[in-house]
Amino acid sequence: MCLAIPAEVVSIDEANDNAVVSLGGIKKQISLALVDGAVVGDYLLIHVGYALNRISPDEAQKTLELFAEAGMLELPPK
Amino acid sequence: MKYIDEFRDQQTARRIAAAIKQAAQAERHYRLMEFCGGHTHAIFRYGIQDLMPANVEFVHGPGCPVCVLPAARIDEAMQLAEQHDVILCIYGDMMRVPAGSRRSLMQAKADGADIRMIYSTQDALQIARDNLDRQVVFFAIGFETTTPATAVAIKQAAAAGLENFSVFCNHVLTPAALGAILNAPEPVTIDAFLGPSHVSTIIGSRPYERLAKEYGKPIVVAGFEPLDVMQSALMAIRLVNDGSHEVKNEYSRAVTRDGNSKAQTFMTEIFELRDSFEWRGLGVIADSALQIRSEFSTFDAEKRFVIETHAISDVKGCACPEILRGQKKPVECKLFGTVCTPANPMGSCMVSSEGACAAYWSYGRHRVCQDVNKPHEP
Amino acid sequence: MSLDLRNGVINMGHGSGGRATSELIETLFLKHFDNELLRQGNDQACFNVAAGRMVMSTDSHVISPLFFPGGDIGSLAVHGTINDVAMSGARPLYLSAGFILEEGFPLADLERIVISMAGAAKQAGVKIICGDTKVVDKGKGDGVFINTTGVGVVSAGVNISGDQARPGDVILLSGTIGDHGIAVLSKRENLDFETRIESDSAALHDLVTVMIKAVPQIHCLRDPTRGGLATTLNELAKQSAVGMQLREVDIPMRTEVAAACELLGLDPLYIANEGKLIAICAAADAKLLLSVMRKHPLGRDAVIIGEVLPDKRQLVQMQTVFGGQRLVDWLMADQLPRIC
Numbered sequence: 001m002c003l004a005i006p007a008e009v010v011s012i013d014e015a016n017d018n019a020v021v022s023l024g025g026i027k028k029q030i031s032l033a034l035v036d037g038a039v040v041g042d043y044l045l046i047h048v049g050y051a052l053n054r055i056s057p058d059e060a061q062k063t064l065e066l067f068a069e070a071g072m073l074e075l076p077p078k
Numbered sequence: 079m080k081y082i083d084e085f086r087d088q089q090t091a092r093r094i095a096a097a098i099k100q101a102a103q104a105e106r107h108y109r110l111m112e113f114c115g116g117h118t119h120a121i122f123r124y125g126i127q128d129l130m131p132a133n134v135e136f137v138h139g140p141g142c143p144v145c146v147l148p149a150a151r152i153d154e155a156m157q158l159a160e161q162h163d164v165i166l167c168i169y170g171d172m173m174r175v176p177a178g179s180r181r182s183l184m185q186a187k188a189d190g191a192d193i194r195m196i197y198s199t200q201d202a203l204q205i206a207r208d209n210l211d212r213q214v215v216f217f218a219i220g221f222e223t224t225t226p227a228t229a230v231a232i233k234q235a236a237a238a239g240l241e242n243f244s245v246f247c248n249h250v251l252t253p254a255a256l257g258a259i260l261n262a263p264e265p266v267t268i269d270a271f272l273g274p275s276h277v278s279t280i281i282g283s284r285p286y287e288r289l290a291k292e293y294g295k296p297i298v299v300a301g302f303e304p305l306d307v308m309q310s311a312l313m314a315i316r317l318v319n320d321g322s323h324e325v326k327n328e329y330s331r332a333v334t335r336d337g338n339s340k341a342q343t344f345m346t347e348i349f350e351l352r353d354s355f356e357w358r359g360l361g362v363i364a365d366s367a368l369q370i371r372s373e374f375s376t377f378d379a380e381k382r383f384v385i386e387t388h389a390i391s392d393v394k395g396c397a398c399p400e401i402l403r404g405q406k407k408p409v410e411c412k413l414f415g416t417v418c419t420p421a422n423p424m425g426s427c428m429v430s431s432e433g434a435c436a437a438y439w440s441y442g443r444h445r446v447c448q449d450v451n452k453p454h455e456p
Numbered sequence: 457m458s459l460d461l462r463n464g465v466i467n468m469g470h471g472s473g474g475r476a477t478s479e480l481i482e483t484l485f486l487k488h489f490d491n492e493l494l495r496q497g498n499d500q501a502c503f504n505v506a507a508g509r510m511v512m513s514t515d516s517h518v519i520s521p522l523f524f525p526g527g528d529i530g531s532l533a534v535h536g537t538i539n540d541v542a543m544s545g546a547r548p549l550y551l552s553a554g555f556i557l558e559e560g561f562p563l564a565d566l567e568r569i570v571i572s573m574a575g576a577a578k579q580a581g582v583k584i585i586c587g588d589t590k591v592v593d594k595g596k597g598d599g600v601f602i603n604t605t606g607v608g609v610v611s612a613g614v615n616i617s618g619d620q621a622r623p624g625d626v627i628l629l630s631g632t633i634g635d636h637g638i639a640v641l642s643k644r645e646n647l648d649f650e651t652r653i654e655s656d657s658a659a660l661h662d663l664v665t666v667m668i669k670a671v672p673q674i675h676c677l678r679d680p681t682r683g684g685l686a687t688t689l690n691e692l693a694k695q696s697a698v699g700m701q702l703r704e705v706d707i708p709m710r711t712e713v714a715a716a717c718e719l720l721g722l723d724p725l726y727i728a729n730e731g732k733l734i735a736i737c738a739a740a741d742a743k744l745l746l747s748v749m750r751k752h753p754l755g756r757d758a759v760i761i762g763e764v765l766p767d768k769r770q771l772v773q774m775q776t777v778f779g780g781q782r783l784v785d786w787l788m789a790d791q792l793p794r795i796c
Contacts, residue, residue, distance in 0.1 A: 002116060002143075002220060002221070002223045002224055002276055002795050002796045003116065003721045003794060003795055003796060004223065004275070004276045004279070004302070005082070005718050005719055006079075006080065006081035006082065006332075007719075008080070020650075023079060023715040023718065023719055024079045024711040024712055024714060024715025024718075025651065025652065025711055025712040025715060026649050026650070026651050026712050026715040026716050026719060027649060027650035027651070028649040028650070028719065030198075031198070031200055031230065033230045033234075033344075034226050034227075034230065034338060034340055034341045034344070035338070035340065036340060043080065043081055045276070045279060045332055046719070047223055047224070047227070047276060047795070048169070048197065048198050048199065048224060048227045048795050049197055049198025049199070049200050049201070049227070050198065050226070050227050050230070052223065052226075052276065052279050052280060052332075052338065052341065053279045053280075053332050053333075053338050055081055055331050055332055056330070056331050056332070057331075059330040059331040059332075060081060060331040062330065063301075063306075063309075063328070063330060063331055064084060064085075066309065067087075067090045067093070067094060067305055067309055068090060068093070070090075070093040070094045070096065070097035070309075070312070079711065079714065079715055079718065082718065086777055086778055088705075088777060088778055088779045091778050091779055092779065115796055116796060122782065123776070123782060124776045124777075124778040124780050124782070125775075125776045125778065125779070125780020125781040125782045126778065126780055127780070128779070128780035128781050129778075129779060129780055142796060143796060144796060169794070169795045170792035170793045170794050170795070171792075171794045171795055171796055173792055174789065174792075195792065195793075197720075197793060220795065220796070224795060304778045420788045421788055421789075430796065431794065432796050439785075440783065440785045440788070441782045441783050441785070442782070442783060443771070443783050443785070444769070444771050444773055444781070444783045
C-alpha cells in the first residue's frame with residue numbers, strides 16, 4: 001500500500017486527460033488516465049501523479065458517523 | 079485538509095480505544111497483522127499502539143515493496159545505469175537501498191551514473207521525450223497501487239512510438255504475498271489481517287474473500303488514516319470473537335468490492351504473471367509478480383538489454399524473513415539496533431522507512447531502549 | 457572593457473585579480489555593499505570593538521535553486537550568518553562575503569543576488585565590510601557559492617549555550633515550521649507544485665534583543681535550519697544531556713506546508729527553517745518570554761511546544777496529534793519524496 005492522498009479537482013484539461021488538484025492550497029497537475037468522469041469539485045485519491053479513484057462523500061460521512069458512535073455494530077459487508 | 083484531518087481526531091480515537099478495550103476479551107491475546115508498510119508507518123508515527131489494550135498486538139507484514147525487492151534486482155538496475163549508459167528513472171524510495179557490496183543507487187549516481195529521481199511515470203516519459211538520443215529506463219516497483227501508473231506509461235509510450243523508453247519491471251501482487259504468509263511451513267499465529275488501503279482501491283475487496291475463506295482468517299480492508307486503523311482493529315477483534323472468516327471493508331470511501339476496473343484493464347493489457355519471483359525475505363513465490371506481455375516486449379528493459387543476473391544472499395543473522403512473515407519482532411533480531419540501524423541497514427526491513435525495523439527504530443525506540451542510563455547515539 | 461550587466465557572464469578573467477576583477481568588484485560589490493570601511497579599499501577592514509566578548513560564526517551557502525519564493529542565496533546567506541551570531545545573544549556587527557563564481561554565470565543574476573544581500577544587510581543594520589571573489593571553470597561550480605562570516609559582541613551576564621537546558625525548562629518556538637524547505641522544494645525539477653508558500657528567511661537578531669532584555673537568563677537559543685526542528689532539538693538534548701517531551705498539536709504549521717508534506721511523504725519536523733528560533737528557558741520565565749516574543753513581528757505565532765526532562769538516553773519524544781507517543785529521532789539522511 002502506498003502513499004495516496006485525497007485532493008480536490010479544481011480544473012480539468014480534457015484534451016490531455018489531466019487535472020489540477022488542490023490539497024490544502026497546494027496545486028498539482030495529475031493524470032486522469034485511470035479514472036473516468038471526474039468533475040471539478042470531486043475529491044480524488046492521488047498516488048505518484050495519478051488519480052486512483054474517487055472518494056465517495058457519502059461513504060466518508062458514514063465512516064465518520066461510525067467512528068463517532070463507537071460501540072455500534074460494524075458495517076454490513078459490501 | 080478534507081478527508082484527512084477529520085480522520086485523525088484525538089477525541090474520536092479515545093472513544094474507539096474504549097470500544098476496543100471493551101471488545102477485546104480479557105483472556106484472549108489478539109495478533110492483528112497489518113499487511114502494509116504504510117500502515118506500519120502510521121501505527122508508529124501516530125503512536126497508535128499506546129491507545130490499544132495490552133492484549134491487542136500489531137504484527138507487521140511484508141507489504142513494503144522496497145523491503146521485499148531482492149538486492150540482486152537493484153544491482154541489475156545499477157548495471158543498466160552504469161554499464162549500458164541509460165538514464166535510469168527511479169522513485170525516491172529506491173535511492174538509498176543498499177544492494178550488492180552494500181552500494182546504493184545514490185552511490186552509483188555519485189560515481190557518475192545518470193540516475194534521476196522522479197515523482198511520476200509521466201516524468202519518466204518526459205525525460206524520454208527530452209532525450210531522444212539516449213535510452214531511458216524506468217525502474218518500476220510497487221504493489222497494485224503503483225502498477226497501473228507503469229501500465230499507462232507503457233501504453234502511452236507505445237502509442238507515441240517512444241522507442242528510447244523501456245521499463246525494468248518489478249511489480250508484485252498482494253494476494254500472493256498474503257497467501258505466502260498464511261501458507262508458511264511454520265504456522266504463524268495471526269488472528270486477523272488489516273488489508274492494504276490503496277492496493278484495495280485498485281483490486282477491490284473481492285480478491286481477499288478466497289483467502290479469508292481458505293485460511294479461516296478475517297480480513298478488514300483498512301483506510302490509511304489513524305482512525306481508520308483503529309476502527310479496523312475494532313472490527314477485526316469483533317470478527318475474531320465471532321469466529322468469522324469474512325472480509326469487511328472499513329475504507330468504503332475509497333474501496334469497493336470490484337475496485338477500479340479501468341486500472342485493472344490497463345494492468346491486464348500490459349502485464350502478465352511471471353511463473354515465479356524471488357521476494358526478499360519470503361523466498362520464491364509462484365504467480366506473485368508481473369512481467370511485460372510480449373506485445374509490448376519492446377518496452378521491456380530485460381529484453382532490450384543484456385543484464386547479468388546473480389543472487390545476493392542476506393546478511394548472516396538478519397531476521398528479515400521471520401520479521402516479514404510476522405514470526406519475529408524487530409527487537410528479536412540479533413542485529414537490530416547494534417549492527418543494523420537505518421544509517422547502516424543490514425536487511426530489507428531497515429532500509430525503507432516503511433520497514434518494520436526502520437519504523438520501530440525511528441519512531442518507537444523509546445519503548446525498547448532498555449538501558450535508561452546510556453545515551454542513544456544517532 | 458566595461459561590464460555588460462544585462463547580457464554579460466562571468467569569465468575566468470574576473471577571477472584573475474587584474475583589471476577585470478577590479479571592475480567587477482567596483483561595479484557590483486562596492487556599489488551595492490557601500491560603506492566607509494569598504495570604501496577604504498584594503499584587503500581587510502579594521503574596526504573598534506566594544507568591551508565584552510566577541511562572537512564569530514561562518515556559513516557556506518550552496519543552495520539550489522539560487523532564487524526561490526521569498527528569497528535567494530544572497531539574502532539567505534546574510535540572514536543565516538546574522539542568526540548564527542544572534543543565537544549566542546550577541547549583537548551582529550559585521551559580515552564578510554566570499555564568492556566562488558562559475559565561469560558562464562550571468563552577471564544579471566549576480567547583480568540580483570548582490571542587491572538582495574545589500575538590502576538584507578541594510579535592513580538588519582549590519583555592514584558587509586570585506587570580501588573575496590574567485591572564479592572556477594565551467595562545470596566546477598553551481599552558478600555561485602557564497603561564504604559569509606559574521607562577528608558580533610555579547611554583553612556581560614548573557615550565557616546562552618546549547619548545554620544550558622535543564623529538566624523542568626520550557627521549550628518555545630517562534631513560529632510556523634517548514635516554510636523555507638517547502639518553498640525551495642516547490643522550485644525543484646520534477647517536484648513542481650504550485651504554492652503561495654514563501655521562504656521565511658529573516659534576520660532574527662532584533663527579536664533576540666527584545667527577548668534577552670525581558671529574560672536575560674534564557675538558557676538556549678538556536679535556529680532550526682538544516683535538518684529542521686527535530687535535528688536542532690536533538691542537538692540541544694545531546695549537548696545538555698537531557699530529554700524532551702513535545703506536543704505535536706502545539707507545533708504551528710501553515711496548511712500548505714502540511715499539505716506539501718502529505719503529498720510528498722515528508723516529515724515537517726525535518727524540514728529547514730530560515731527565520732525561526734527555538735528558545736529554552738526556566739519555567740518561571742516562560743510566560744513573560746512568550747508574551748515578549750508574540751509582540752514582535754517575527755514572533756507573532758510563538759508557542760510553547762514542550763518541556764525538558766531528565767533522561768540519560770537523551771531522547772526527544774512527542775505526543776502525537778492522535779494522543780499516542782512517538783520518538784522524534786535524529787535525521788538519518790536528507791528526506792526524499794517517497795511513494796510508499
